[in-house]
Amino acid sequence: MGRYRAGIETRQRILTATRDALAESGLDGTTLKAICERAGVQPGSFYNLFPSKEEAVLTVVREAIEAVDPHPDGEGIDRPAELVEAFVRFLEGQPFLARVYLQIAVTGAVGDGHLIGRIRRHRERRVERFTDAIARDAGLTDRSEAQRRAELMLATLEGLAIATFLDPTIDVRKHAQSLI
């Protein structure tokens, strides 16, 4: 499966096109046609590089989340404030992608169960990171108490995301700060 330079470039063009389409038209408006037109590519070419439309969308969302991760390599020690800050940055910087993420989370579970599995795992890891950071920060020995707080904190952050979709005037940052 070695790729030529042309293939790699096209792949990038498709990812950029997907990101732009998502920002402009949302998840539903981001059809294969829309992506291909933006990327200057025909469907067959798309499917030579991606197994499905979903995969391209998910790649874009994943990259955006990683871009705000304080320790994307898994090394280093998270602090709760950093994790919250990363969430807020994601939400403010790429609100359209944040919406797509939630859309998959809320919608996906009914689907084929493969897409939702990935979101589920991603969320589990996030709960763990929050739990660790909180336990460390508050000096908690009771890990289940830390997890309880982590779940609540993450729920609030995701709820705030929904709130901003419905009312963009809400000051997410201010609310998020009050969690720490």
Add this chain to the structure above:
Amino acid sequence: MGRYRAGIETRQRILTATRDALAESGLDGTTLKAICERAGVQPGSFYNLFPSKEEAVLTVVREAIEAVDPHPDGEGIDRPAELVEAFVRFLEGQPFLARVYLQIAVTGAVGDGHLIGRIRRHRERRVERFTDAIARDAGLTDRSEAQRRAELMLATLEGLAIATFLDPTIDVRKHAQSLI
């Protein structure tokens, strides 16, 4: 636009069919065909009673929310605990409809802007009720502080709803109680 008895009965059958379809197949699986088959009705009959599929779905969701409202008539005084309890009851009793509600909230804003408008207004009223209840309960004269707390509380509840979709083992009630 007076209706005959037959029309009223058919309307009820369609609403029940819609509710059942939503519970079994989610929002996406709830096609017009699915609704009509369950209700034992042809499409033309559906459109004689509802202007659109969306309208039927929204009616079902609205009725379910009203069913857990502590003061559906608008009279009486809410207490924060009651409002939280209503939310939890809705989430536990009709998880599929709760998901549909969030799905519209997260997805809708890109659409035609008419469906989302109704969700937005519904949410605004809810923030107000929470704000009033909190201000009264905590004896706050600063209404903006009460509103801040209300927004945060509602965000957490909605976030918990998302969490239960991804991980049904989460104890929403316990988390929700800790908010009061």
Add this chain to the structure above:
DNA sequence: GCTTTCTTTGAATATACACTCAAATTTGAG
């Protein structure tokens, strides 16, 4: 029983979608 209003039918419309595939073309290593 007549007449108007409401209800039901069900085929038709229109359209949108993700995805496939055989053939033509381009790439780049040796």
Add this chain to the structure above:
DNA sequence: CTCAAATTTGAGTGTATATTCAAAGAAAGC
């Protein structure tokens, strides 16, 4: 230059969708 591997084309497939409409059929008031 050669040739196998990678890429691109673009028409085509299959399927599903919400909604419409003219015509036929019940329901109720008088």
